Amino acid sequence: MNNYTRILREHNLKATPQRLAMANVLHVDGHISIESLYAVMIEKFTSISLATIYKNINLMVENSFIQEVKIPHAKSVYELTKDTHSHIVCEKCGKVNDVSLDLSTIIDNATKQSNFKIDKTDLVLSGVCKGCQ
Amino acid sequence: MNNYTRILREHNLKATPQRLAMANVLHVDGHISIESLYAVMIEKFTSISLATIYKNINLMVENSFIQEVKIPHAKSVYELTKDTHSHIVCEKCGKVNDVSLDLSTIIDNATKQSNFKIDKTDLVLSGVCKGCQ
DNA sequence: CACTAAAGGACAATAATTATCCTTTTAGTT
DNA sequence: AACTAAAAGGATAATTATTGTCCTTTAGTG
Known part of the structure; x- marks a missing residue:
């Protein structure tokens, strides 16, 4: 059993091929x-439904397997x-x-x-990356 | 000319009653x-269109009169x-x-x-407010 | 291998946002 | 104060994003 199969199950998510x-x-x-x-997914699963993507994203967020970053x-x-x-975009x-930033004093x-x-905490820093400067 | 009339115009936005x-x-x-x-708006302008709200919100964001907080x-x-x-929700x-937080060392x-x-920087802290604890 | 709950896919339905078109208003300029 | 061009408002259609439904298939367990 590969790694993500185990981790998905630990989050109460069945390990389907689509989810893996x-x-x-x-x-x-x-x-x-x-x-x-x-x-990307439709390359591997030519008939995957967009609804499946949404349903899985939502379940995965609810079960803390993934997180949304606004x-x-x-x-x-x-x-x-x-x-x-934190994130930088x-x-x-x-x-x-x-x-990785220590926000303890800020908190x-x-x-x-x-x-x-x-x-x-949700911190998103914005700027220009090395490559784009 | 009231205050927001002036400020709207400084942001290149005509001061219509709806915008004020x-x-x-x-x-x-x-x-x-x-x-x-x-x-709230429909109380004052019973026939205001939701499209007007969206159009104005978008224009106001583009012209930096207001800002979106995700x-x-x-x-x-x-x-x-x-x-x-920063914000706390x-x-x-x-x-x-x-x-008001000093993020300079973080930056x-x-x-x-x-x-x-x-x-x-976009920082949103989440927690439980005094009243809800 | 058999069974049950859950997941996938197709697609309808909703919700959220934007575009279009025509009328009215704003903000200058005479 | 009237005149005008550009912009804004309102109604509503169109588009985009997201969720729900229903039926078939699959994962996971015994």
Whole structure:
């Protein structure tokens, strides 16, 4: 049993060929939009339905196998769930990368300011990547 | 000429009654979704078209009079453009608040890590507000 | 291998957003 | 204040995005 079969099952998701392929695409691509994912998937599964993509994306998000990343002025992308991290997106080419940043002091600060009990951060930095400068 | 008339024109937007009302709603409410905005607007302009709301929102975003804030697991909200700031959203009641946080060291850190030229940050903290705890 | 719940595919239905077209209004300019 | 061009508003059609339905197939378990 390959790796993603096990991980899918740990998230209460049956390991269908379509889902395994989705997991692999997400693994290789890192961050992908619905439409791009569909474009890639239809290569392997010529008769896959867009509804299947949506249904799986939604189930996978509900079961925390993947996460949605909302990008300013662009469509959302999805990624395999990993340790907490932030994102940086290139305004020219659109590429999304992970960055590992310590936000603990920011959270402390925000807690004092707001009196919220904070349990999650979503940080997206925007700029121009090395290649596009 | 009232305040928002002037500010709208500074953003190359004609100051129509509908737009002035939108500006006031945004001012009073702080952060509002398209559907909520439409619900409020239709009280004052019983025959306003939803298309007008969309057209104005888009124009106002393009001309930097307002900004979109993407909220995890919820619809986007819009706010009048202000100095750079972050947001904190209550997972229970959905209320969105501004927080003023210094992200400069975070940006330095991310710059080193990514080699991006960073020019914008979008940070949304999630948690439970005082009232909902 | 047999059984049951779940998943896939085709496609209809909804929801969200944008485009079109024609009338009215704004913001200058006489 | 009237005149005009460009823009905006409203109605509604069209498009795009997403979800639901129904029936067939498959995964996973015993």
